[in-house]
Amino acid sequence: MRWTKYLIWLAAAGAFYALTLVLSxxxxxxxxxxxxxxxxxxxxxxxxxxxxITGFTGQLSIGHAGFMSIGAYAAGFLASTYGARVSxxxxxALGAAAGGAVYYIFILATLAAGALVAAAFGxxxxxxxxxxxxxxxxxxxxxxxxxxxxxxxxxxxxxASSGLPVKYSVGxxxxxxxxxxxxxxxxxxxxxxxxxxxxxIRENEIAAETMGINTTKYKVMAFALGAGLAGLAGGIYANxxxxxxxxxxxxLKSFEILVMVVLGGLGxxxxxxxxxxxxxxxxxxxxxxxxxxxIVISVLLVxxxxxxxxxxxGTTELRLPFRRKAAGGKEDVTHGL
Amino acid sequence: MASEExxxxxxxxxxxxxxxxxxxxxxSMQMEEGELVGLIGPNGAGKTTIFNLLTGIYAPTEGSIIxxxxxxxxxxxxxxxxxxxxxxxxxxxxxADLSVVDNVKIAYHQHVTHTALSSMLRLPGxxxxxxxMGDKALELLKVFQLEDKALEQAKNLPYGQQRRLEIxxxxxxxxxxxxxxxxxxxxxxQETRELMDLIRWLRxxxxxxxxxxxxxxxxxxxxxxxxxxxxxxxxLTVGTPDEVRGDQRVxxxxxxxxxx
Numbered sequence: 087m088r089w090t091k092y093l094i095w096l097a098a099a100g101a102f103y104a105l106t107l108v109l110s111x112x113x114x115x116x117x118x119x120x121x122x123x124x125x126x127x128x129x130x131x132x133x134x135x136x137x138x139i140t141g142f143t144g145q146l147s148i149g150h151a152g153f154m155s156i157g158a159y160a161a162g163f164l165a166s167t168y169g170a171r172v173s174x175x176x177x178x179a180l181g182a183a184a185g186g187a188v189y190y191i192f193i194l195a196t197l198a199a200g201a202l203v204a205a206a207f208g209x210x211x212x213x214x215x216x217x218x219x220x221x222x223x224x225x226x227x228x229x230x231x232x233x234x235x236x237x238x239x240x241x242x243x244x245x246a247s248s249g250l251p252v253k254y255s256v257g258x259x260x261x262x263x264x265x266x267x268x269x270x271x272x273x274x275x276x277x278x279x280x281x282x283x284x285x286x287i288r289e290n291e292i293a294a295e296t297m298g299i300n301t302t303k304y305k306v307m308a309f310a311l312g313a314g315l316a317g318l319a320g321g322i323y324a325n326x327x328x329x330x331x332x333x334x335x336x337x338l339k340s341f342e343i344l345v346m347v348v349l350g351g352l353g354x355x356x357x358x359x360x361x362x363x364x365x366x367x368x369x370x371x372x373x374x375x376x377x378x379x380x381i382v383i384s385v386l387l388v389x390x391x392x393x394x395x396x397x398x399x400g401t402t403e404l405r406l407p408f409r410r411k412a413a414g415g416k417e418d419v420t421h422g423l
Numbered sequence: 424m425a426s427e428e429x430x431x432x433x434x435x436x437x438x439x440x441x442x443x444x445x446x447x448x449x450x451s452m453q454m455e456e457g458e459l460v461g462l463i464g465p466n467g468a469g470k471t472t473i474f475n476l477l478t479g480i481y482a483p484t485e486g487s488i489i490x491x492x493x494x495x496x497x498x499x500x501x502x503x504x505x506x507x508x509x510x511x512x513x514x515x516x517x518x519a520d521l522s523v524v525d526n527v528k529i530a531y532h533q534h535v536t537h538t539a540l541s542s543m544l545r546l547p548g549x550x551x552x553x554x555x556m557g558d559k560a561l562e563l564l565k566v567f568q569l570e571d572k573a574l575e576q577a578k579n580l581p582y583g584q585q586r587r588l589e590i591x592x593x594x595x596x597x598x599x600x601x602x603x604x605x606x607x608x609x610x611x612x613q614e615t616r617e618l619m620d621l622i623r624w625l626r627x628x629x630x631x632x633x634x635x636x637x638x639x640x641x642x643x644x645x646x647x648x649x650x651x652x653x654x655x656x657x658x659l660t661v662g663t664p665d666e667v668r669g670d671q672r673v674x675x676x677x678x679x680x681x682x683x
Binding site: 271272274275278279280281282283285286289290292293294295296297298299300301307401 | 478480499500501503504505509510512516517518519520521525528529530532533535537538539542543544545549552553556592593595596
């Protein structure tokens with residue numbers, strides 16, 4: 087019973103994935119479209135992480151691209167430094183086919199490493215700065231993002247200002263399934279006792295603390311999870327884009343991700359997915375007119391503030407109609423599925 | 424002092440200054456287990472400050488708070504709550520955008536044993552604890568007659584029910600000492616009478632010790648066994664409701680004379 091819902095969703099995701107494969111093989115999905123789809127996955131993961139920090143836990147953070155670049159550089163550095171050697175050794179030992187499969191596991195491990203390094207930085211940044219509130223935390227996180235960028239720009243071992251070339255090894259398949267995994271993990275976290283502890287901080291920090299919630303612990307946990315997701319997204323980005331450069335992770339990138347979350351609705355998972363899709367598609371559609379982009383984003387935000395001040399979804403989730411009928415029973419109160 | 428070890432709550436010479444202003448000065452009080460004590464005094468006398476000191480929101484400038492043999496001052500608020508002190512707030516502080524049942528569940532969170540990871544992976548521990556938590560929350564809501572509102576947003580409840588929900592939420596932390604900050608504020612006489620019954624009932628059923636701040640003298644005189652009277656951050660007097668009511672200093676400072 088418990089797992090029926092997951093199996094249905096897994097089947098739906100599998101069917102969608104199969105459809106994309108068929109369509110791209112038949113030539114209906116161009117390479118450019120497939121790249122956009124990978125980018126959508128990357129930004130969904132990013133937006134999920136920031137939504138956990140800002141939307142659910144209520145800590146305004148504008149340095150999310152900093153965590154992304156840490157993950158991108160950690161994963162990219164491992165892949166570009168050891169990738170060729172590992173690949174050669176594996177092919178020699180296991181043959182081309184089996185060696186390639188194990189090499190893929192190596193790439194996944196570098197992605198995990200990128201996520202872990204970014205999460206560690208999340209804790210490092212979180213512990214001293216989370217006593218700051220609102221605007222002050224925002225300024226500290228902007229500072230963090232810029233510091234990371236400047237350090238990377240000046241680190242010779244990581245390519246400095248000419249960027250770090252990374253072999254292409256992550257495509258649509260990996261991006262899609264990792265995105266799905268992130269959505270499920272964060273959905274589960276938010277809809278659990280620990281997630282509610284985070285939300286209670288957003289709702290009323292003093293009341294949360296007085297009700298026995300260790301607010302520092304949960305703020306740091308949210309920061310670590312959010313930063314880890316940004317690191318994962320960065321790793322996918324690095325292994326997909328051939329080259330990473332510190333300036334791709336500047337303040338504007340952080341701002342764009344914040345816009346995705348705000349546009350979709352702070353505190354709504356389906357909302358931030360929607361926001362990431364809308365923003366990425368729009369960015370790519372307007373890529374020929376880079377000056378227009380920021381104007382369109384600004385207009386979009388202003389229009390949204392007038393008509394939907396809480397974002398497209400507010401704090402609610404998009405649900406299928408048959409679910410809505412079932413909601414409200416006693417089961418709904420006690421089970422937390 | 425051998426008797427001090429047995430004391431449930433002992434506050435000694437508690438003082439709190441806010442850059443020169445002494446909000447509470449040399450305040451001492453003792454409570455025994457199971458007592459129901461009132462704290463009254465004019466506005467600005469320092470009643471809520473004492474609550475904030477007790478619950479760890481402020482760290483006292485001087486003095487000590489010993490609760491069941493353990494020192495509380497200096498502990499962060501969440502640790503104080505975990506030692507068994509729960510409170511409500513004068514200006515309601517619910518988790519306004521969350522459902523009524525989630526408000527109660529959050530207060531129960533300190534008792535869950537599973538980790539965040541097992542929630543994310545939906546391991547058995549998550550389901551077990553969520554089930555216990557949900558059942559306990561519904562049980563409490565039934566006691567407070569909020570069961571049919573379980574899935575409503577807390578901010579959409581009428582005022583009196585919000586006050587009740589705050590008490591329900593405090594009870595979910597499974598406290599030994601409950602601090603109520605003006606529980607009857609804004610209630611009509613009928614609601615206040617119901618509240619008095621509820622307070623008595625809670626105390627009997629859960630073997631609670633209760634300290635309450637209140638301006639509604641009918642409630643204070645009706646339920647409290649002893650009353651502490653504060654003025655300008657200092658203890659004016661302490662006694663039974665009848666003693667306090669007849670004390671000329673209390674009449675001058677707070678209660679006032681009846682109109683001739």
